[in-house]
Amino acid sequence: MGAVKLLFVVQRPPYKSENPRLALTHAIASQTAEIYMDDGDSVVPTVVFVGDGVLNMVKGQQAMKIYGVTSTESHIKSSLQVDVPIWICKEDMERLGLKEDQIITDAEDIGGADLTTKFVSFADIQKEMEAVKHLLFF
Amino acid sequence: MGEFTLGVFPSLVGSMSLDFSFKLAEAAIAKGHKVNMWLSGNAVMMAKKGQKAFKDYSHNEKLMKELMGKGMEVTVCEACAEARGYHKEDVPEGMKRASMDWYLAKTVKTDKLLHIGGE
Numbered sequence: 001m002g003a004v005k006l007l008f009v010v011q012r013p014p015y016k017s018e019n020p021r022l023a024l025t026h027a028i029a030s031q032t033a034e035i036y037m038d039d040g041d042s043v044v045p046t047v048v049f050v051g052d053g054v055l056n057m058v059k060g061q062q063a064m065k066i067y068g069v070t071s072t073e074s075h076i077k078s079s080l081q082v083d084v085p086i087w088i089c090k091e092d093m094e095r096l097g098l099k100e101d102q103i104i105t106d107a108e109d110i111g112g113a114d115l116t117t118k119f120v121s122f123a124d125i126q127k128e129m130e131a132v133k134h135l136l137f138f
Numbered sequence: 139m140g141e142f143t144l145g146v147f148p149s150l151v152g153s154m155s156l157d158f159s160f161k162l163a164e165a166a167i168a169k170g171h172k173v174n175m176w177l178s179g180n181a182v183m184m185a186k187k188g189q190k191a192f193k194d195y196s197h198n199e200k201l202m203k204e205l206m207g208k209g210m211e212v213t214v215c216e217a218c219a220e221a222r223g224y225h226k227e228d229v230p231e232g233m234k235r236a237s238m239d240w241y242l243a244k245t246v247k248t249d250k251l252l253h254i255g256g257e
Binding site for chain 2: 001006022026029045133
């Protein structure tokens, strides 16, 4: 079967729903899914934040300090660290008045990552939606 | 005959989406397909045996057991279940517990994946 591409599309805002967190933890789980697969098979996830879901990408989240739970920000950075691509929709950022300097772009403060956040257009997302085997809407 | 995987995230009570997931699984099995079901998020409420059926609330345990008897593989997210206080000894007979990588691995071989998101 080889490598199977998955696109996790996150539409929900952070902390109102468990969905964004579950999207990220499921995507990260691709790192250990091989124990259930045949040799040579793998899953290749990408996580894209669209609609109100782009609010998950705002940096400086204080969930641990205020509520004692891991922030969505730390899950996003952990995803980058394990080479899960993180995309954010430029049009939806613009709609909410978000600038690139307000967005989580790297994992430097937790040890660094090879990947950085990719700012993409809706057209790019649509193209990816057509290219992957499975779409998972969160 | 194909293989169909359902990723199911809605809660047992609050919407009919979980009920719909089981109805869809039932229809797929009736057509001869192999069905896998991943229960995560609030859908892990299904991982508690002995739920009482009231007419005012959704109750899917009976149908789930029937479908498992017909070969449906049901696995529940272990972390989501433990976070809600549903432990290994609470799980209905035949249901498995695993980490999220089980679901990811199923996406490789399955012909169709339908992800039914939570609230």
